[in-house]
Amino acid sequence: MTTKNILISGAGAAGITLAYWLRHHGFRPTVVERAEAPRRGGHAIDIRGSALGVVERMGVADLLREKRTDMRGMSWYNARGRKLVDVTEHTLTGGLVGNEDIEILRDELTDILYATTEGVEYVFDDAITGLTQTPDGVDVTFAASAPRTFDLVVGADGIHSAVRRLAFGPEARYVHHLDTYLAVFTMPNYLNLDRWQSFHMSPGRLAGVYSARGNAETRAMLGFESPVLDYDHRDRAQQEKLVTDAFLGGGWETPRLLREMRSAPELYFDSMSQVRMDSWTAGRVTLVGDAGYGPSPLSGQGTSLALVGAYVLAGELRAARGDHQTAFARYTEIMRPFVAKNQELATANQRRQSRTRAGQWRQIQSMRALRYLPFREQIMRKAMRPLADSANSVRLKDY
Numbered sequence: 106m107t108t109k110n111i112l113i114s115g116a117g118a119a120g121i122t123l124a125y126w127l128r129h130h131g132f133r134p135t136v137v138e139r140a141e142a143p144r145r146g147g148h149a150i151d152i153r154g155s156a157l158g159v160v161e162r163m164g165v166a167d168l169l170r171e172k173r174t175d176m177r178g179m180s181w182y183n184a185r186g187r188k189l190v191d192v193t194e195h196t197l198t199g200g201l202v203g204n205e206d207i208e209i210l211r212d213e214l215t216d217i218l219y220a221t222t223e224g225v226e227y228v229f230d231d232a233i234t235g236l237t238q239t240p241d242g243v244d245v246t247f248a249a250s251a252p253r254t255f256d257l258v259v260g261a262d263g264i265h266s267a268v269r270r271l272a273f274g275p276e277a278r279y280v281h282h283l284d285t286y287l288a289v290f291t292m293p294n295y296l297n298l299d300r301w302q303s304f305h306m307s308p309g310r311l312a313g314v315y316s317a318r319g320n321a322e323t324r325a326m327l328g329f330e331s332p333v334l335d336y337d338h339r340d341r342a343q344q345e346k347l348v349t350d351a352f353l354g355g356g357w358e359t360p361r362l363l364r365e366m367r368s369a370p371e372l373y374f375d376s377m378s379q380v381r382m383d384s385w386t387a388g389r390v391t392l393v394g395d396a397g398y399g400p401s402p403l404s405g406q407g408t409s410l411a412l413v414g415a416y417v418l419a420g421e422l423r424a425a426r427g428d429h430q431t432a433f434a435r436y437t438e439i440m441r442p443f444v445a446k447n448q449e450l451a452t453a454n455q456r457r458q459s460r461t462r463a464g465q466w467r468q469i470q471s472m473r474a475l476r477y478l479p480f481r482e483q484i485m486r487k488a489m490r491p492l493a494d495s496a497n498s499v500r501l502k503d504y
Contacts, residue, residue, distance in 0.1 A: 108427030119394030126419030147211030154496025184356025420504030
């Protein structure tokens with residue numbers, strides 16, 4: 106193979122998984138990551154459908170299952186703190202209770218994947234600042250390291266991808282806002298939740314907490330509808346103010362959540378957006394995961410798309426013996442229908458969101474009524490079928 110040295114930008118699930126499979130197939134991957142170490146925090150994510158096959162092939166599925174959140178159900182409350190309904194058939198973040206999917210905290214997934222890549226070169230606390238393609242490779246400049254040349258460069262650096270900006274153009278061309286922002290942070294389990302989720306919704310806002318790490322802590326989530334906001338993605342104080350302003354006067358536990366946010370060890374804050382591109386490749390540069398086709402958290406499929414995309418990209422490079430033009434074309438051919446189905450899932454979920462008090466009241470009544478229906482399990486499985494169909498809509502090849 107003439108292609109050997111491949112630079113990956115981003116040490117999240119997509120980047121680490123790609124590094125694992127590239128090394129497995131005989132390439133020499135290098136991963137550059139802006140953070141000083143694998144990132145902490147983040148919300149619970151789901152591995153389902155074809156993505157389960159990827160982690161099985163990596164030999165980490167059992168380790169991931171040991172760390173799964175194992176949620177038993179959820180409760181919904183009104184503004185005064187009165188419980189409205191308990192639900193044990195499904196949860197907001199993980200789908201059907203007791204299914205084969207793996208719901209796990211994002212940083213616990215990253216830790217397990219990272220441990221599989223011993224021998225891979227990681228460059229932390231650095232970032233790509235420039236890409237210059239030549240007939241034989243890509244000359245790369247960095248914020249801290251000396252310039253280097255690689256055969257290929259892969260952007261696995263998320264929705265605000267620097268690689269995408271450098272190789273394809275401004276973010277505004279590709280990132281499509283879905284009218285919602287989400288904040289997630291870690292806080293004490295002061296509500297004593299036991300593998301449980303608790304939520305309160307009001308028009309345009311959703312506040313919730315769910316237990317994590319064996320109930321030792323909780324992850325709080327505050328979501329609100331808004332047009333595009335102008336803010337610095339690295340200015341935490343500015344992000345905290347945006348969330349606080351959006352939830353002023355909120356009921357239930359919202360005031361406590363806002364206080365806890367200010368002392369949380371980390372804060373994830375971003376828009377619910379999709380990345381839509383006509384092409385994920387430009388010469389010797391390509392994209393994987395959220396950088397190229399993030400479906401938004403509304404799909405519940407972002408991590409699964411990233412895992413499958415990394416597996417397919419590495420596998421097609423092996424099958425083409427390093428011929429990146431052939432491999433990139435085949436990667437796109439396989440992934441494009443899979444991405445389309447899962448992005449449509451997110452937009453369908455967005456259309457179903459209740460935005461009025463009357464609509465939210467009807468949603469609560471539906472959850473109450475479900476407990477008394479004789480075929481509630483079949484009803485829930487039918488409701489979740491679009492997600493299952495989308496998650497299984499690509500077949501994994503054995504590379």
